[in-house]
Amino acid sequence: MRENTAKAILENVKKTYSDIANDFSKSRNNKWNEFDSFLEFIENKGTVADIGCGNGRFYKFLREKRDSKYVGIDNNKELLKEAKRLNKANFIEGDILKIPLKEDSQDVTVCIAALHHIPSKKLKNQAIEELARITKPKGYLLLSVWNLLEQKKYKKYVVKAFVKWLYTMGKFEKRGLFIPWQKERDRYYYAFKESELKKMLDKKFKIIKKTKGNNIVLICEKK
DSSP states (O other): OOHHHHHHHHHHHHHHHHHTHHHHHHTOOSOOHHHHHHGGGOOTTOEEEEETOTTTHHHHHHTTTOOOEEEEEESOHHHHHHHHHHOOSEEEEOBTTBOSSOTTOEEEEEEESOGGGOOSHHHHHHHHHHHHHHEEEEEEEEEEEEOGGGOGGGHHHHHHHHHHHHHTTTSSOTTEEEEEETTTEEEEEEOOOHHHHHHHHTTTEEEEEEEESSEEEEEEEEO
């Protein structure tokens, strides 16, 4: 994928979430199944960074279960406004490609449904490098991405992405999907293969637990 194309996609993702922030926030109030499995790896008083926190829904779940030192980070000002409106916690503006936290500062780094919005192999690896950088040695990365390749409702978008990759001669990613939000705005998603995601993480993390359903969920320990 070309660098200027990746940059344009990142800007589009950010703008789209700004435009739909209020409606999107209303759709993100309930916990996902993996949240309960994350608790085993989060201790009271530990540091927890929620990267791509959106409206703070994971904090809403976590605050009732653990007394942790939480920080939520997102690059979207509109979603951060929602997070601060809904929760009394530490939310700051920042990007997964350059996380505004110190090296080895977090006992647990959480990244829920955010990594799949990053285009290009180069930028995905950069995001993983950043997730590793802020996580303490032997600390945990709790990661989930949508399992787009194994859900029938997304098959047509997978086919469209492949065709687009062919006729643009690789300008776009082979599995870079554009999925509409309420038939109005397209959101970019990268359709990860589980094996591919594991290979990318293996440079910095040891995968100790995995589950797969609508999401691919990986519990990783920093090497």
